[in-house]
Amino acid sequence: MTPSSSSRADANRRHILDTALSELLRDPDASMDQIARAAGVVRRTVYGHFPSREALISTLVDGAVEALSEADGVWSGTEEGDPAGSDPAEAFARSVLAVWEVADRYRLLVALAQRTVTVQGIRDRLAPLRAHKVRLLQRGLDEGVFTSPLPAPALAYVHEQMLFAVLEAVNDGLADAAEAGPAATVTVLMSAGVSAGRAAELVGRLSGRG
Amino acid sequence: MTPSSSSRADANRRHILDTALSELLRDPDASMDQIARAAGVVRRTVYGHFPSREALISTLVDGAVEALSEADGVWSGTEEGDPAGSDPAEAFARSVLAVWEVADRYRLLVALAQRTVTVQGIRDRLAPLRAHKVRLLQRGLDEGVFTSPLPAPALAYVHEQMLFAVLEAVNDGLADAAEAGPAATVTVLMSAGVSAGRAAELVGRLSGRG
DNA sequence: GTGCAATTGCACGCCGGTGTGCAATCCGCG
DNA sequence: CGCGGATTGCACACCGGCGTGCAATTGCAC
Numbered sequence: 001m002t003p004s005s006s007s008r009a010d011a012n013r014r015h016i017l018d019t020a021l022s023e024l025l026r027d028p029d030a031s032m033d034q035i036a037r038a039a040g041v042v043r044r045t046v047y048g049h050f051p052s053r054e055a056l057i058s059t060l061v062d063g064a065v066e067a068l069s070e071a072d073g074v075w076s077g078t079e080e081g082d083p084a085g086s087d088p089a090e091a092f093a094r095s096v097l098a099v100w101e102v103a104d105r106y107r108l109l110v111a112l113a114q115r116t117v118t119v120q121g122i123r124d125r126l127a128p129l130r131a132h133k134v135r136l137l138q139r140g141l142d143e144g145v146f147t148s149p150l151p152a153p154a155l156a157y158v159h160e161q162m163l164f165a166v167l168e169a170v171n172d173g174l175a176d177a178a179e180a181g182p183a184a185t186v187t188v189l190m191s192a193g194v195s196a197g198r199a200a201e202l203v204g205r206l207s208g209r210g
Numbered sequence: 211m212t213p214s215s216s217s218r219a220d221a222n223r224r225h226i227l228d229t230a231l232s233e234l235l236r237d238p239d240a241s242m243d244q245i246a247r248a249a250g251v252v253r254r255t256v257y258g259h260f261p262s263r264e265a266l267i268s269t270l271v272d273g274a275v276e277a278l279s280e281a282d283g284v285w286s287g288t289e290e291g292d293p294a295g296s297d298p299a300e301a302f303a304r305s306v307l308a309v310w311e312v313a314d315r316y317r318l319l320v321a322l323a324q325r326t327v328t329v330q331g332i333r334d335r336l337a338p339l340r341a342h343k344v345r346l347l348q349r350g351l352d353e354g355v356f357t358s359p360l361p362a363p364a365l366a367y368v369h370e371q372m373l374f375a376v377l378e379a380v381n382d383g384l385a386d387a388a389e390a391g392p393a394a395t396v397t398v399l400m401s402a403g404v405s406a407g408r409a410a411e412l413v414g415r416l417s418g419r420g
Numbered sequence: 421g422t423g424c425a426a427t428t429g430c431a432c433g434c435c436g437g438t439g440t441g442c443a444a445t446c447c448g449c450g
Numbered sequence: 451c452g453c454g455g456a457t458t459g460c461a462c463a464c465c466g467g468c469g470t471g472c473a474a475t476t477g478c479a480c
Contacts (some may be wrong), residue, residue, distance in 0.1 A: 031436080031438090032437080033437080043438095051439085
């Protein structure tokens with residue numbers, strides 16, 4: 001509570017948190033010992049600051065989420081924080097940009113939301129598919145059919161994750177399984193700069209029959 | 211090798227694989243015991259079919275990836291399997307759709323690529339942010355500013371994952387950190403049906419100054 | 421019904437990680 | 451210098467999961 005109490009003591013706490021952040025990025029399953037060593041400290045010391053591993057991670061996540069929320073402007077009770085008359089697209093863009101500012105700082109932690117041993121294995125094995133997609137994307141970009149501020153490889157990452165996201169949405173009952181495929185395709189196309197009309201027409205035509 | 215050998219023996223193997231698939235979805239860290247019980251079998255029996263947990267999962271992933279690759283048409287050596295003159299957008303859409311067909315069947319396993327205890331905690335805590343985004347999206351959809359075949363909640367999922375993907379792309383050096391924020395924003399906007407021009411203009415204007 | 425493979429039940433040993441207890445330092449502040 | 455909180459080193463006990471060995475048992479298939 002009293003910030004005046006011990007000076008270098010909680011400076012150490014800070015340091016441990018910082019180290020834990022980057023260490024957990026490298027390996028989300030990093031043990032307390034790994035974290036401690038990385039922080040140039042003994043495991044026992046970490047427990048002196050955080051009662052458990054869960055508490056440590058919790059502190060980390062809390063900090064990130066707090067910053068994230070603050071940036072996005074999810075203020076207390078006010079349901080309508082945004083000027084009602086404003087352009088939704090602009091508001092949306094603002095929101096994304098604002099969140100990004102913070103998210104970028106917490107990139108490491110946010111990325112912790114990815115990768116597991118298992119996951120990594122899958123991603124690795126998906127590399128050939130991704131390569132194929134990159135080729136396709138690059139060609140489209142070269143020919144001007146696609147438009148994107150992201151380089152093809154990064155875009156491939158994004159598309160891969162988009163599909164995963166839609167899959168999960170279906171799993172959670174947020175989207176209709178029957179329509180999810182085409183819907184996902186349209187969405188991915190649009191994210192690559194294809195107009196909504198053309199994307200819809202294209203997918204409608206292609207998904208109409210096998 | 212010889213499929214004639216034991217009939218119900220490897221039918222059991224199949225059953226174990228199927229069960230493992232859905233069980234690992236529920237919990238990617240499911241123990242061998244959990245999987246075995248779910249399959250109505252004793253742990254020891256599973257080891258009779260798969261020498262290790264890793265082997266089991268590997269088999270699972272191999273199957274999925276194989277089907278996935280086959281669907282996408284990542285054929286042997288032929289670098290140019292696609293007709294060179296064809297429309298990249300169409301080819302791209304075809305690819306996504308084809309992959310989707312299989313991915314949807316393996317939805318459960320693919321979803322295994324998500325969620326961990328840690329991850330789930332993060333996602334849960336991100337719920338308020340997501341809710342805010344959903345509101346914004348819904349408004350945009352109602353006003354016709356956004357266009358999407360996906361319902362707002364699903365779209366929110368997608369956008370969240372898109373951002374994570376870009377973050378990871380940056381981590382992996384596939385995208386420039388300085389430009390990633392605006393680039394991600396543009397991409398997300400486009401995925402919501404905003405034209406490339408308007409998205410670029412909008413983000414350019416908004417990100418020009420803090 | 422008998423034979424033979426598959427399955428079972430149970431017992432290990434091993435490993436790695438967690439959280440705790442306690443005495444022995446360390447080290448900066450006053 | 452000396453006090454006192456912080457840190458260290460080491461020793462535990464505990465847990466859960468993995469992989470294996472082996473003898474007993476089940477239950478199709480013939």
